[in-house]
Amino acid sequence: MKKIELLAPAGSYEALVAAVQNGANAIYLGGNAFSARAFATNFSREELKKAVIYAHLRNVKIYVTVNTLYEDNQFENLKDYLLFLAAIDVDALIIQDIGLMHFVKKYFPDFEIHMSTQTSIYNLSAVKYFEGLGVDRIVLARENSIEEIKNICNNTDLDIEVFVHGALCMSYSGQCLMSSMIAKRSGNKGACGQPCRLAYKLEKDGKxxxxxxxxxxxxxxxxxxxxxxxLIEAGITSFKIEGRMKRPEYVAVIVKQYREAIDVYLKKQELNDVNNRIIEMKQMFNRGFTKGYLLHDNNFMAKEYPGNRGIDLGTVVDYDKKRKVVKIKLLNRVKQGDRISFKSTDFVRTITKLFLNQKLVNQANKNSIVEIELNTAVKKGESVYKIIDIELIEKAKTSYQKEQIKNPITMHFSGHINNYATLKIYYRDTIIEIKSNQVIEAATSAPLSKERIKNQLAKLGNTIFVAEKINIEFPENAFLSLKEINEMRRRAIDKLIVLLTSTKKHNINIVENNRILTNKTIKGIYVRVHSLIQLNALIDQDIKGYYFPLSKHLDEAIQLAKKHQKKVIPFINFLNNEKQLMNFKNSNSYQEIDEILVGDYGALKIFNDKKCILDATFNLYNSYALEHFKDYNAILSLEMSKKQINNLTNISQNITMIAYGKTINMHIKHCLISEHYFKRKKIGCNKCKEGNYKLVDRKGEKFEIQTDELCNNLIYNNHCIYIKNLDTLKVDYILLSFLNEDAKTVKFIFEEFKHILSDENRQIPAFIKHTSGYYND
Incomplete structure (x- = not known):
């Protein structure tokens, strides 16, 4: 069995200390720049250096997050940052951007690379793709089941990292454009506004x-x-706790619980008091707990309240408007200093005064009726949560305020009269040797005993070391001052620490050849259609190629295109699973085509015998990403501006930009429709076929919901991408991406873009609710 790593988050130096002191084997953290948690405290360069020294002395690894997408003009600063990270000897980089991965592999080959969950890797074929690139670890999507994970672990030599605790994203990480498209706050750039935590209504057929x-x-x-x-038996290498935005006390409590659970299991023992442990974790933060897709938990959604629930404290019995006091019947103990919240509001309150039987008290127990001063009126029957337990917070702080870690060393002290004494320290593969500054003398009265020497050498209280074994070879009638022995011990430990924290020298030579700007002009139009009706509407038009979905109508689409001497190119959705893909590969249709538009790394690996085109779901965002895929034509990221596109360099393949179409804001493994009817995802319920469903936000904006054959939901943007100023755009092709438009609309839109490409000034049709996305930024 592989060694299990417990990987903890740190959004601050204090959180790092909390994680290390409570048993983390590794820490992931971000610098002030280039991190996917732009709003966390994060680490300055000086703090990063300090963090690496602190962790390495305690045999803990540091992984630095550089897990966003990067523009070409950021790579100069990235290069400087990577040189710094190499110099301070961080243990690994966590990367999303395939361009950055390419850059690091080329110029920083000594770096260990972990592909972030933002890379959207969720199947064995995708893992195999990255195994072929020589990365070291895959952080799997949080949508993977334990069976899928076990299969992946059994069939790869790569380290597999899995989230075991903390917040879940609704969409596959790296495939969520919800915040990006509605608020220009991109999750792929570390600035997600969390629209998933806002309230919505579900609409069917306009009602x-x-x-x-x-x-x-x-x-x-x-x-x-x-x-x-x-999870251990599945073969997972690293157990990851989410929470770089969380306070240090949260990190301390959660890490401690998982450390003990892992250790107990590895000793083949039972974890005791599990319910109380979970209650303790709930009091640090929770939106309600689920075992998620990982362990097939249908109790997945927190529909009633999106924030911290803590634990149930009690129910409002009454509110006295005159005295401004709320009366609460307790379900759990409460103390002065605890923080509470009320279910129907965002109102929170720290308890400064607590009354029981009209007397001021420090605490009150379950079933008591207490009074708390509260300026805001609350309704009778309102549920009350305890979201901070002050006693637990203090206990958590205590766990990391003193050094808990002691690394065992062996000491060997020797010497002879009229010679200098020698102290050797053995720690793992390291040996330190120190000579005394004084010679050993013959004792005139009280000789120095071996026991006294041993006692002095063992005084390592304020260090991270403990003397596991001390060997003494010292004459019985000799003397050396205790002060000198203390000084030898101090010098030896200092020398050991310097040796353990000294950095490796990296021979890094970054020579960038002259980069040539892209000099492209638009040569034609591709279209993506979803039905035979749409294909028929456009089949006689001057179109470079027709992307058609992997569906029961594909054969008919291929034959229709052949009849008109046109080309149908099947497109593979991001969420098509490996079974579907292998069925297609073994089908007659597969023999009829020579190109495929692929949506993820797994499909790219599976269809490597065909000419693959890369879809926008690959998040190709810079020149280095396109260089990595120089043998593949590609559709650019939906988050690129015209300026970024025109500044691309060294591009050899054909590149396409989406000029029209509704973007998929979310790829969701859950089903909002069956959740509404059955309170869970129910595979094959077919409710989605009974009408047209939309999500309606607080502003009345409507987001269309489509369901695929696997009962996954696709949430489409409420505004349609529509780019009409295409002059001077340096791409090879534009793509018009149709969803459920009728034949008349499809024809109309195509004609409009023919006029636009002929440099005619066209107005965007009034019936289209449109956006230019990032194009004009």
């Missing part, structure tokens, strides 16, 4: 199914503490 909005996109938090053995 609301919900009387009041609820949090239809807000998942519970993942908790797998009581299933840790199943």
């Amino acid at each position: 609301n199914l919900d009387s009041v909005p609820s949090y239809l996109l807000s998942p519970r938090d993942l908790c797998t503490l009581d299933n840790i053995g199943i």
